[in-house]
Amino acid sequence: MKNRPLKTIIVGGGHRSLTYAQLANIEKDKMEIVGVADPDETRRNAIAKQFNIPAERCFRTSDEIAAIPKFADAVINGTMDHIHVSTTVPLLKAGYDVLLEKPFSVNEAEARELVAAAEKYGRKVMVCFVLRYAPFYRKIKDIIMSGEIGKIIGISTNEYVSYHHMSTSHVRGKWNNSDRCHSSMLLAKCCHDLDIMMWLMSETKPAAVSSFGCNMQFTKENAPENSGTRCLVDCPLSEECLYSAKRLYIDHPDRWSFYVWDALEHLENPTIEDKIELLKTSPYGVCAYKSDNNVVDHQTVSVLFESGATGTHNMIGGTSYGTRTIHITGTKGVIEGDFEKGVFTVSKIDPRPGCEHEDTVYDVKINNDSHGGGDLDLVRDFVAYVRGETPSVSCTDISDSLLGHLVVFLADKSMENGGQPEKVIV
Numbered sequence: 001m002k003n004r005p006l007k008t009i010i011v012g013g014g015h016r017s018l019t020y021a022q023l024a025n026i027e028k029d030k031m032e033i034v035g036v037a038d039p040d041e042t043r044r045n046a047i048a049k050q051f052n053i054p055a056e057r058c059f060r061t062s063d064e065i066a067a068i069p070k071f072a073d074a075v076i077n078g079t080m081d082h083i084h085v086s087t088t089v090p091l092l093k094a095g096y097d098v099l100l101e102k103p104f105s106v107n108e109a110e111a112r113e114l115v116a117a118a119e120k121y122g123r124k125v126m127v128c129f130v131l132r133y134a135p136f137y138r139k140i141k142d143i144i145m146s147g148e149i150g151k152i153i154g155i156s157t158n159e160y161v162s163y164h165h166m167s168t169s170h171v172r173g174k175w176n177n178s179d180r181c182h183s184s185m186l187l188a189k190c191c192h193d194l195d196i197m198m199w200l201m202s203e204t205k206p207a208a209v210s211s212f213g214c215n216m217q218f219t220k221e222n223a224p225e226n227s228g229t230r231c232l233v234d235c236p237l238s239e240e241c242l243y244s245a246k247r248l249y250i251d252h253p254d255r256w257s258f259y260v261w262d263a264l265e266h267l268e269n270p271t272i273e274d275k276i277e278l279l280k281t282s283p284y285g286v287c288a289y290k291s292d293n294n295v296v297d298h299q300t301v302s303v304l305f306e307s308g309a310t311g312t313h314n315m316i317g318g319t320s321y322g323t324r325t326i327h328i329t330g331t332k333g334v335i336e337g338d339f340e341k342g343v344f345t346v347s348k349i350d351p352r353p354g355c356e357h358e359d360t361v362y363d364v365k366i367n368n369d370s371h372g373g374g375d376l377d378l379v380r381d382f383v384a385y386v387r388g389e390t391p392s393v394s395c396t397d398i399s400d401s402l403l404g405h406l407v408v409f410l411a412d413k414s415m416e417n418g419g420q421p422e423k424v425i426v
């Protein structure tokens with residue numbers, strides 16, 4: 001395996017799996033796609049064509065792969081959140097190492113089941129916490145590990161989910177109702193952020209968590225006067241409403257296209273008329289104030305660490321632009337940055353006469369990558385890990401990825417109980 005590409009199967013052929021599988025097109029010595037499983041025939045056939053996969057290596061489900069003798073080294077599992085554990089465990093048992101999308105489970109019991117299965121079958125599972133691989137967070141991790149800012153006293157992270165991202169994914173889209181998608185807003189959106197917090201704070205462990213949040217904006221009571229139920233069917237406000245499906249998706253037909261137009265994937269070149277027709281019946285055309293969403297639009301999480309340090313994470317949806325920000329205070333200095341700008345400053349206490357602090361600015365901007373350059377580096381590290389090479393400091397091995405998920409589950413429990421603190425038992 002060291003001197004040949006990692007033979008890899010795609011399970012769940014959505015846009016995430018395909019993003020990771022691009023490594024097979026770019027660095028052929030590292031990965032080769034040799035099989036696919038997806039119940040969706042259009043997707044299965046498109047992937048088979050793209051990677052020249054023979055018909056006998058095309059399957060409907062992951063279970064069909066697990067039931068036959070092993071024919072590859074690894075699997076990229078990009079199915080939806082709530083079937084990550086049920087699809088992965090049989091593949092581990094069948095001898096595959098797995099690159100698994102986040103969230104890797106939707107509750108604590110399944111999270112522990114997956115960690116135990118990886119151990120029992122002696123397989124490697126890496127979780128797609130792509131932000132750990134973005135140069136922005138990697139550099140911050142290096143600086144913390146170097147001791148430059150001393151011992152960490154407090155860490156604050158914020159995720160601002162833009163109005164178009166919020167409405168597409170969480171108000172109208174696939175993660176708008178936890179009864180269907182089985183993920184809370186915090187799990188779907190911020191398991192990344194709480195993973196980053198746990199990773200940067202690896203000198204200690206979380207001890208307790210509390211959380212508050214609610215849906216303030218996207219309710220029927222807040223619907224504009226005279227609004228209809230569907231933007232392109234019965235609403236007179238489709239030219240002015242901030243959340244008009246016409247303004248969000250017809251005026252910007254390429255933005256979030258992999259979600260909004262996925263029902264048109266069977267058409268080679270869908271026209272704008274096809275898209276308008278789809279929005280008349282698809283979830284993305286429902287009034288943002290009258291959809292059946294039940295997830296929060298903002299939530300705050302507080303974490304107490306065993307070292308005495310404290311952490312906070314705020315998620316706020318519906319902002320004019322999306323970004324993540326971070327502020328870490330150590331005993332010798334501060335790190336403060338904005339992920340989308342790709343810039344952070346390290347400010348160190350400078351006791352020299354006439355000085356107060358010494359600032360260094362780091363510019364690690366990566367253009368045209370929604371995860372700041374993390375996606376393909378994660379896959380490269382997965383290949384190295386499976387081949388038995390030393391993985392990077394970012395490596396998102398399942399056992400190292402559990403803490404962030406536990407904090408999310410406990411934060412949601414705390415929020416449901418009015419902010420009552422929850423003890424973290426690892």
Ligand SMILES: NC(=O)c1ccc[n+]([C@@H]2O[C@H](COP(=O)([O-])OP(=O)(O)OC[C@H]3O[C@@H](n4cnc5c(N)ncnc54)[C@H](O)[C@@H]3O)[C@@H](O)[C@H]2O)c1
Binds near residue numbers: 011016017083103371
């Ligand atoms: N890492 C990130 O930053 C990031 C970003 C966005 C989404 N995600 C996660 O990626 C995952 C996939 O998202 P997506 O939008 O690509 O999903 P998707 O719904 O487009 O794709 C999932 C695919 O799985 C297939 N499938 C269902 N059951 C299956 C089975 N038993 N065996 C094989 N295939 C099966 C479906 O037919 C579908 O094609 C989700 O868990 C999501 O939360 C991660």
